[in-house]
Amino acid sequence: MFGLLNVGSLVLGLIALVLPVVNIFLKKNKSWMMFSIISISACAVSLSFQIFYTYHKVTIEDWSALNDTMYTTAYASAALLLITIILNVMTLVVYRGKTAS
DSSP, rough: OOHHHHHHHHHHHHHHHHHHHHHHHHHTTHHHHHHHHHHHHHHHHHOOOOOOOOHHHHHOHHHHHHHHHHHHHHHHHHHHHHHHHHHHHHHHHTTOOOOOO
């Protein structure tokens, strides 16, 4: 069951990255703000899944798995957060001055 946290984190991370790209390329998207909120929420839940998975590894005292994966997990999480923020800011710039109606 805890292995599904990694799969869920990956899927939600991809959703967090794809939605702003769709927003940017569909310049007349009326629900752009909703897509941005969903994107940021998917990023937050994805990072939460990684935190819960790390907590599980600490609880079962699997130190070798933590030692092997924490470097990559930390940088991948930071990259996901940074890219999601950049893409959503780009979406905001594209839709600046346009109403959501």
